[in-house]
Amino acid sequence: MGFLDVFKKGLKKTRDFVSDGFNKIAANMGVFDEDMLDELEMLLVQADIGARSATWLMDKIRTHIKKTGDASREAVLNQLRVGMLEIVGKPGRLDFQKGSLNIILLVGVNGTGKTTTAGKLCSRYQKEGFRTIMGAADTFRAAAIDQLKVWGERTSTPVISHDEGSDPAAVVYDSIKAAQARKADLLILDTAGRLHNKQNLMAELAKIRRIIDREAPEAKVETLLVIDATTGQNAVVQAQVFSEVAQVSGLIITKMDGNAKGGVAIAVSQETHTPLYLAGLGEGVDDLIDFDPDSFVASLLPEA
Amino acid sequence: MPIFDGLANKLTDITARMRGKSRVTEQDIKDMMREIRLALLEADVHYQVVKDLVSEISDKSKGAAVMESLTPGQQVVKIVHESLVDILGQTSGKIAVSPSGFTVLMLYGLQGAGKTTTAAKLALMLKKSGKKPMLTSVDVHRPAAAKQLEVLAKQIGVDCYIKPEEKSASVIAAQAIERARYMLCDTLIVDTAGRMTIDNEMMEELKLIGQTVKPTEKLLVVDAMIGQEAVNVALAFDKEIGLDGFIMTKLDGDARGGAALSIRRMTGKPIKLICVGEKVDDIETFYPDRMASRILGMGDVLSLIEKASQNIDEKKAQDAYERLKKNQFTLEDMLEQMEQVKKMGSIKDILGMLPGMGAKNLPVDEVDDNAMEKPAAIIRSMTVKERRNPSILNASRRRRIASGSGTTVQDVNRLIKQFEETQKMMKKFSGLSKGRKKGRGFGMGNNGFPF
Numbered sequence: 157m158g159f160l161d162v163f164k165k166g167l168k169k170t171r172d173f174v175s176d177g178f179n180k181i182a183a184n185m186g187v188f189d190e191d192m193l194d195e196l197e198m199l200l201v202q203a204d205i206g207a208r209s210a211t212w213l214m215d216k217i218r219t220h221i222k223k224t225g226d227a228s229r230e231a232v233l234n235q236l237r238v239g240m241l242e243i244v245g246k247p248g249r250l251d252f253q254k255g256s257l258n259i260i261l262l263v264g265v266n267g268t269g270k271t272t273t274a275g276k277l278c279s280r281y282q283k284e285g286f287r288t289i290m291g292a293a294d295t296f297r298a299a300a301i302d303q304l305k306v307w308g309e310r311t312s313t314p315v316i317s318h319d320e321g322s323d324p325a326a327v328v329y330d331s332i333k334a335a336q337a338r339k340a341d342l343l344i345l346d347t348a349g350r351l352h353n354k355q356n357l358m359a360e361l362a363k364i365r366r367i368i369d370r371e372a373p374e375a376k377v378e379t380l381l382v383i384d385a386t387t388g389q390n391a392v393v394q395a396q397v398f399s400e401v402a403q404v405s406g407l408i409i410t411k412m413d414g415n416a417k418g419g420v421a422i423a424v425s426q427e428t429h430t431p432l433y434l435a436g437l438g439e440g441v442d443d444l445i446d447f448d449p450d451s452f453v454a455s456l457l458p459e460a
Numbered sequence: 461m462p463i464f465d466g467l468a469n470k471l472t473d474i475t476a477r478m479r480g481k482s483r484v485t486e487q488d489i490k491d492m493m494r495e496i497r498l499a500l501l502e503a504d505v506h507y508q509v510v511k512d513l514v515s516e517i518s519d520k521s522k523g524a525a526v527m528e529s530l531t532p533g534q535q536v537v538k539i540v541h542e543s544l545v546d547i548l549g550q551t552s553g554k555i556a557v558s559p560s561g562f563t564v565l566m567l568y569g570l571q572g573a574g575k576t577t578t579a580a581k582l583a584l585m586l587k588k589s590g591k592k593p594m595l596t597s598v599d600v601h602r603p604a605a606a607k608q609l610e611v612l613a614k615q616i617g618v619d620c621y622i623k624p625e626e627k628s629a630s631v632i633a634a635q636a637i638e639r640a641r642y643m644l645c646d647t648l649i650v651d652t653a654g655r656m657t658i659d660n661e662m663m664e665e666l667k668l669i670g671q672t673v674k675p676t677e678k679l680l681v682v683d684a685m686i687g688q689e690a691v692n693v694a695l696a697f698d699k700e701i702g703l704d705g706f707i708m709t710k711l712d713g714d715a716r717g718g719a720a721l722s723i724r725r726m727t728g729k730p731i732k733l734i735c736v737g738e739k740v741d742d743i744e745t746f747y748p749d750r751m752a753s754r755i756l757g758m759g760d761v762l763s764l765i766e767k768a769s770q771n772i773d774e775k776k777a778q779d780a781y782e783r784l785k786k787n788q789f790t791l792e793d794m795l796e797q798m799e800q801v802k803k804m805g806s807i808k809d810i811l812g813m814l815p816g817m818g819a820k821n822l823p824v825d826e827v828d829d830n831a832m833e834k835p836a837a838i839i840r841s842m843t844v845k846e847r848r849n850p851s852i853l854n855a856s857r858r859r860r861i862a863s864g865s866g867t868t869v870q871d872v873n874r875l876i877k878q879f880e881e882t883q884k885m886m887k888k889f890s891g892l893s894k895g896r897k898k899g900r901g902f903g904m905g906n907n908g909f910p911f
Contacts, residue, residue, distance in 0.1 A: 198507050204687040207501045266710060266738075267572025267683065272602075296738070298576075298615075299608035306603030320611070351713040384572060388504030388687025390715035411571060414656030420687060439601075 174203055174419075175458035182229040189227070193218065196232070203419030203456075206389050209426045213239045237457055243422050244449040248406060248431030250378060252342060254286055257335055257375040259343045259368060263361060263402050264382035265394055266349030269410040269436060271300060273382055274346040275307030276436070276444040282311055286341040291331025292317035293324040293364065294348040304346050310441070314338075324348065328364050332371045343375075352397035365402045378405050380433065383424065385412045391420045395428045409447070410436035421452065474533060484532045486522075492536050493518050503716035503755045506691045509725045517543055541752050547725050549748030553705060553732035555582075558676040563647045564637070566673065567707075568666065568697055569681035571654030574709035576605060578681050578735055579651040580612035581743040582707075585733075586647055587618055594645040595620040596636035598629040598669055599653035609651055616740050619643055629653070629665055630672045637673055650675070657696035666701055677704045679732065682719060684711045690719035691726045698727050709735040712742070716755050789886050791847040791879060795839040798832045834867055835875050841865040850876055 177199040181192050188196070193214060200210040217235045221227045252258040260277060262270045271294065278288050290313055294300035301317045308315035316331040328345060335343040347364065350357035368377055381404045383391050398404050407428075412418050412435045421432060432447040474491050493514050500510045517540055520526075526535045557563050565582065567575045579595055586593045595613045597620075599605035606622035613620030621636040633650060640648040650673055655662035670678075680697050682690060697703055708720055711734050720731055731746045783789055839847060841864035846853060853861075853876060855869075862869045 198511075201501050202507045202688050204689070207498050265685070265713065267574055269572060297608065298611035299604040302604035302607045303602070351710065353714045354712075384683075384685075386570060386683070386687060386689055386693075387685045388690075388715070388718070389502055390504070390685040390713065391687075393714060411656075414570070414658055 174199065174456050177202075178233070178458050182232075186229055187227045188221070188229070188232050193232075200419065204388055204423065205419035206392065206423035206426070209243060209423050212243075212426065233457060237453055240422060240453045240456070241449060243426045244453060245425060245429070245431065247447070247449055248433055249446065250406070250433050252281070252286070252376065254341045256341070257343065257372060258286075258341060259332070259335075259345065259372060259375045259377045261345045261347065261365070261368065261377065261379045261402070262382055262408075263347055263379060263398055263404070264349060265351050265384075266297075268349065268382045268384040268387075270294070270349065270382045271303050271307070271346050272439070273408055273410060273434075273436060273444065274304060274344050275310065276441055278307060278311045278313050278344055279441045280444060281342050282313065287339065288313045288342045288344065289331070289335050289338065289340040290315045291327055291343060291345040293327045293331070293345050295320055295322050295324050295327060296348040300346070300348065324360065325363050325367055328367050329371060332368065332375075336372070352394050352401075358397070358401045361398075361402050379403055380406050380408050381430075382408045382410055383420070385409050385418045385420055385436075386414075387420055389420075389423060391424050392427045395424045395430065399428060399430060404430055406431050406433040408432075408434045408436065408444075413437040413443070418452075418456075421447075484526060484529075488532070489518060489521050489526075489536075492521070492533070496536075496540055499756065500718060500721075503718035503757070504685075504687050504690070504722075505718035505755065506688055506722035506726065508691070509722045512725075513543060513547075537756070541749075541756060544721060544752035544755060545748045547721055548731070548751050549746075553730040553746055555732055556677050556704065561646060562641065563677070564650065564673050564675045565647065565677045565679060566650040566652065566670070566675035567679050567681050568652055568701070568703075569654055570656065570683070570686075570693060571602075573654065573681045573683045574735065575654065575681045576608050576651050577612070577738075577740075578707055578709055578743070579609060579649050580616060580618075580740055581735060582733070583613070583618045583649050584616040584740050585743055586649075587616065591647050592643075592645045593618055593647040593649055594636070594640040594643060595649050595651065596632065596640075597622050597651045598632045598636075599651060600627055600629050600632070601653040605651075605653065612740065619645060630668045633669045633672045648673070657693055657700070663700050670701055678702060679705055679707055681707050681709055682723065684708050684717040684719065685713060685715040686719045691722045694723040694727050694729075698729065703727065703729050705730045705732040707731070707733045707735065708746070712736045712738075716757065717751065718755050720751050721755055789883055791839050791842065791850055792844075794879060794882070795836060795847075798836050802832060834865075834871060835878075837865040838862075838867055838872055838875050850879060 178196070181195050181199070182188065197210050197214045200213060201207055205213075213236060216239045217232055220231065220235045224231070262274055264270050274290060278290055282288050288311070290304060290308055292301040292304045292315055294304070295318060298320065301320060305315050305317070307313075314334070316327065316334050318327050318330070324347065331343055331345060345364075347361065348357075350361065352358065365379065368375070379402050381395060381398045383394065387394070395404070395407065407424065407430055409418070409421050409432065424430075425432060432449070434444055435447045437443045437445060474488065474495065496517060497510055497514050500513065501507065505513075517536070520539050520543075521536050526532050526539070529535045555565070567579055567582075569575045576597070576599070583593045583595050595609055595618055597606040597609040606624050610620050610622050619640075621632075621639045623632050623635065626632050629652070636648060636650070650669070652666065652669065653662070655666070657663065678701055680694060680703050682694070686693070694703070694706070706723060706729065708717065708731055711717060723729070724731060734744050734746050736742050736744055783793060838861060841861045846857065846861075858869050858872045862872050865872075
């Protein structure tokens with residue numbers, strides 16, 4: 157199955173929602189009038205695209221109509237597609253080389269699916285022949301370490317851990333030392349969920365980030381922010397604050413398969429310009445796929 | 461809330477533009493309604509709810525109270541706020557108790573909503589109120605979910621029944637009931653696995669568990685950060701299993717929590733409790749007026765007051781106050797107070813809770829959260845003797861303190877000067893309060909802040 161199909165299947169709900177909605181609005185006449193454009197804007201907001209991005213997209217469409225006088229369904233749809241692609245940007249790929257140390261640091265607010273993503277990433281890179289190792293730096297949530305260890309067993313990957321309640325920075329330090337000693341290709345660090353407005357927890361994260369830079373200057377480090385696709389406009393604030401504190405280099409959007417409409421991907425991209433690397437489309441080990449902007453936008457909109 | 465401006469600010473802006481006009485026009489109302497619509501959407505309130513609300517508010521705003529008011533912006537804010545409170549709190553949100561004497565509370569929700577943590581919080585709350593609760597996890601899907609509940613249960617000293625090897629959720633549920641009755645517990649809290657409402661198989665599993673345990677209260681746990689989908693999730697759970705109410709989690713974050721409004725309005729079911737932190741006792745009763753202020757970004761003075769009283773050590777404050785009165789305020793006290801203020805969190809956060817202090821009014825670049833770091837470091841570099849009696853600070857001592865704290869002599873001088881000013885002011889105050897009734901504070905409350 158190609159990416160487009162996977163996306164279409166995973167995002168079926170979103171797709172039906174936006175494209176059916178679009179078709180319904182455009183059904184009466186072939187051309188859009190002001191009321192229909194308003195309805196379209198509401199439709200975008202309902203998909204969690206956010207008032208700001210929705211306004212931006214609608215301005216683009218309105219300007220186009222004013223300039224060309226073409227308010228046909230095709231023209232509106234095309235402008236929408238172009239605008240969305242402009243926001244979501246070019247596809248970004250995680251690029252790791254075997255033979256030297258790579259580090260993935262997973263960060264995010266509580267309950268977005270960091271631990272599950274750590275397990276999925278581990279399985280994915282292991283299949284590609286990477287020597288993997290995981291660090292359980294979530295020492296706060298009860299049984300988070302056990303949860304990661306289960307993933308470690310499933311993928312026969314060593315998990316470096318301390319006791320619950322211990323200093324996560326120390327776990328990170330030990331994990332790096334272990335990864336270096338065992339000549340691992342990829343170290344995946346799971347951290348505790350933290351709300352971005354908690355200053356001390358964010359300071360803890362900044363410390364973890366500093367330790368990585370200090371202890372593994374040779375490594376290629378990707379700090380990935382895990383965002384729950386069901387999140388509303390708060391996701392934008394999350395992305396901004398985490399980027400400031402932990403030098404987020406990319407985003408992972410999880411739970412894209414279910415109830416979410418996934419439009420939040422667009423809202424976040426518009427505000428942060430951070431590449432969207434991966435999308436979680438299910439609970440299975442293989443349900444973490446590369447995020448492809450073209451497929452994503454195509455899967456949102458009805459066919460021309 | 462860096463990207464959101466309070467609705468109150470926006471409406472005041474519109475009103476400002478109207479200044480000089482004799483009365484509010486239809487167009488002005490329309491402009492205000494547009495701002496209200498955007499504010500509610502930005503707060504993740506469901507679009508249908510927004511649409512209905514705005515038309516209701518628009519009708520109310522066309523009444524005499526607004527049209528003839530000198531402060532129409534504020535009048536409209538008042539109407540909006542009242543409408544929200546109206547929706548949020550029509551019925552009381554007490555957790556029901558089964559007349560049979562054995563209550564079963566069942567928690568549902570999407571993945572990552574915070575069900576397991578909430579289960580433990582709920583158990584502790586019940587335990588504190590004199591009940592004998594038992595916890596059980598029927599989450600057979602997420603690795604170590606049961607273990608997580610067990611660890612939390614141990615922390616709070618509540619019985620917990622788990623069976624990690626058993627693959628059938630309803631079998632565990634049945635055994636847990638038996639166990640709870642045997643242990644003479646009066647409440648069983650059932651933590652279920654997170655699930656998507658479109659996952660039919662998983663929804664069937666819930667019905668099966670429900671048939672086994674016959675829950676007294678069916679509660680949906682909702683993440684305060686959830687977006688437009690909140691309504692569909694709530695409606696789907698309600699349709700499939702019939703909900704009795706909601707618990708909102710992660711309200712200690714900075715999400716506006718518009719979902720509370722949407723689900724309340726669309727399902728008619730009450731929000732019973734809110735979770736406001738990671739600690740096991742961070743669970744609270746739901747207050748409609750506070751939630752309304754939060755959704756509107758109007759600042760939350762009540763929370764600020766609570767935060768202050770939670771974090772300020774009453775006794776220490778009282779001691780400092782006593783010394784103040786006797787004019788014995790020292791640098792040690794000053795340091796103590798700086799630490800107390802710091803405990804309340806970032807100054808930006810605190811300012812953000814004040815009404816009218818939306819992101820727009822806040823000179824974020826000028827608010828330096830580390831402003832208190834320097835003076836604190838300087839004081840910490842002093843000897844105890846110096847702290848108690850700064851008058852002994854000669855040039856050589858000041859040089860030592862400066863190099864010890866990584867500051868300059870000028871910084872040290874500035875701090876000492878500031879301290880002396882404070883002391884002078886204190887003298888005036890203590891003189892004043894002596895003249896008046898004894899024991900009353902000096903007009904700043906008795907927390908004894910000099911600033």
